[in-house]
Amino acid sequence: GAVVSQHPSWVICKSGTSVKIECRSLDFQATTMFWYRQFPKQSLMLMATSNEGSKATYEQGVEKDKFLINHASLTLSTLTVTSAHPEDSSFYICSAPKVPTSYEQYFGPGTRLTVT
């Protein structure tokens, strides 16, 4: 089946630094990818929709300048957390639809970010 990978799986950074998380579709092309954040024992909250070749669409309340999204190719989207703070510590997960017009999404394994 379709596979989505993320890198790194776990990252620790100091407050004030920036962290980049990669999301790759391994055996299919993804014109759209989604980025979610999940706090402990909470559900997934959609942060933004990443569109290949165009600007990302952010959900209400998500700071565009803090969470930079780049979807430069059909298999790669990146999320950069800029000037990270301890409250940004969370589990970040990306997903991509199986085919562009499908509601079936494949999720990456997630990236655990810890900001100290």
Place this chain on the structure above:
Amino acid sequence: QKEVEQDPGPLSVPEGAIVSLNCTYSNSAFQYFMWYRQYSRKGPELLMYTYSSGNKEDGRFTAQVDKSSKYISLFIRDSQPSDSATYLCAFSGGSNYKLTFGKGTLLTVNP
């Protein structure tokens, strides 16, 4: 009223039990109904996907949708310890393919 309601549990059952997991929703625009399984510190895995009222069966799993009542269920037969995970209901509708998730139900199947 919340858009999606899911009992967070936790739910603990003995091996071999039948498990019933449920979600209600209020958004009439939801047309696609999914169940995901998430193991601890992993990404969600799609279990079942349906877009019509009624039952859909896949092995030990049965997804049930009642659009008139805005209620969906996931049944797990002959539950196994490997089924221990968090189960998330998810909904979608419209042209943007976004998913709205329930909070998840933590299930533990005891050997």
